[in-house]
Amino acid sequence: MLRDCKCSVSEETVERYCLGRLESEELERFEEHLLVCPGCQDRVAASDEYIAAMKLALRDIRARQAKPAGPRWNPLRWTPLLAAGVAAAALAVFVHFRSPAGDPAPHMVSLRAIRGFEDPAAAAPAGALLVLKADLSELPEMPSYRIAIADQGGAILWQASGTPEQGQLTVTLPRKLAPGRYWVRLLGGGNLLREFGLKVE
Amino acid sequence: MNEPTAENYEPENSGHSQRVDWTGLVNRIQAGDPEGMEELYRVFSRGVRFYLCRQLGPQELDDKVHDTFVIVVQAIQRGELREAERLMGFVRTVVRRQVAAFIDQAVQARRERQDVESGAHVPDRRENPEQYAIERQRAELMRQALEGISRRDREILTRFYLLEQPQEQICAEMRLSETQFRLLKSRAKARFGQLGKKRLSRSSLMSFFLRTNTVLEH
Known part of the structure; x- marks a missing residue:
């Protein structure tokens, strides 16, 4: 239950703060206020939860809609998605993806980071070719990143470099993974930036 | 919009409806008055804890909050706070520096124990099912x-x-x-x-x- 907040900070300000979009002076004022206002602390916590749920849900929906649209698809309207699709296809060529005749369509796996907690393991079906989409939010911007797949024991099975697109890094695994638990490591500048769990079942 | 400032802040659980006397509070802390330090903690502890938890996660939060307060009190006693009315801004600055310092420490510690080639597992955050x-x-x-x-x-x-x-x-x-x-x-x-x-x-x-x-x- 949110505490009754007697101040007049708008919902807009709270949301912009949670999204990291307050300008420096406004940020300074709001954070000073936040130190001493339990009501606004509750509002920020609630807004954080809402935004996290929104992002997760939108990613899920996007991942499910990742297949190319039919005849009614308007390329002008969907230009950003078209560009992302072309980039993903180019990346697949870059990592020498080969799909033997008769394979099922690749399975999209979204790898996300959730504020405050370890990224929950993403699930993927065994026997499918996997397209991994790693979330780069809140990471330092780099021209390219490296993705490495390690088995449960930590041995590296495969790795490749890729360029980010709209806050995500998309790579296609050139081979199928057997059932089990894997670690997907995101590296940049030689440093481990983020690690995601991946369950293949 | 009436933006809240140090001048018009009224603490919720102070037990009275008077505004905080920032100058008086700073003077008491500078004089080493334990009640002054208690009041400082009462006014800011929830907010500092909230900020640190939001930025760094819940691990070792009590220690981090305590460290932050020690730094604030020591800085006030050394005379580093020039205007008492700017106490909220001062605490915010200390807290943000603490966050940066904790992140630096965590990154350094991770580098020292990480070994990608040998497969050491370095989780991003702790798991909470x-x-x-x-x-x-x-x-x-x-x-x-x-x-x-x-x-x-x-x-x-x-x-x-x-x-x-x-x-x-x-x-x-x-x-x-x-x-x-x-x-x-x-x-x-x-x-x-x-x-x-x-x-x-x-x-x-x-x-x-x-x-x-x-x-x-x-």
């Missing part, structure tokens, strides 16, 4: 709310929340007014809230009936 389940439940609720709105509205929300495009860009490209944009966000939030209440009342009713049946059987 309960919290994960709650997050997934919320996301599922949100997905239901989003699938009930138009594709165009979903695209707008995707651009704002997921692709992090600025409002002005979205409004220009999608031909929306600022009011329409805000209305859409409010509707999404309201829809999410309604679904949440429905699910909550369903699960409350279910729990009620289960308990009632158990009582009747005995």
Whole structure:
């Protein structure tokens, strides 16, 4: 239950703060206020939860809609998605993806980071070719990143470099993974930036 | 909008409705008065804890809050706070520096124990299965709310929340007014809230009936 907040900070300000979009002076004022206002602390916590749920849900929906649209698809309207699709296809060529005749369509796996907690393991079906989409939010911007797949024991099975697109890094695994638990490591500048769990079942 | 400032802040649980006398508080801390330090803690501890937890996670939070207060008190006693009325800003500066310092320490510690080639597992954050389940439940609720709105509205929300495009860009490209944009966000939030209440009342009713049946059987 949110505490009754007697101040007049708008919902807009709270949301912009949670999204990291307050300008420096406004940020300074709001954070000073936040130190001493339990009501606004509750509002920020609630807004954080809402935004996290929104992002997760939108990613899920996007991942499910990742297949190319039919005849009614308007390329002008969907230009950003078209560009992302072309980039993903180019990346697949870059990592020498080969799909033997008769394979099922690749399975999209979204790898996300959730504020405050370890990224929950993403699930993927065994026997499918996997397209991994790693979330780069809140990471330092780099021209390219490296993705490495390690088995449960930590041995590296495969790795490749890729360029980010709209806050995500998309790579296609050139081979199928057997059932089990894997670690997907995101590296940049030689440093481990983020690690995601991946369950293949 | 009446933006809150140090001058008009009234602490919620101070036990009185008077404003905080920042000058008096700083003077008492500088004089080493334990009650002054207690009041400082009472005014700021929740906010400092909240800020540190939000930035760094819940690990070792008590220690970090304590370290932060020690730094603030010592800095005040050394005369580093030039204007007492700027105490909130001063505490904020110390807290932000603490966050940067803790992150530096964590990155350094990770580098020292990390060995990618030998396969050492370095998790990003600690796992919390309960919290994960709650997050997934919320996301599922949100997905239901989003699938009930138009594709165009979903695209707008995707651009704002997921692709992090600025409002002005979205409004220009999608031909929306600022009011329409805000209305859409409010509707999404309201829809999410309604679904949440429905699910909550369903699960409350279910729990009620289960308990009632158990009582009747005995």
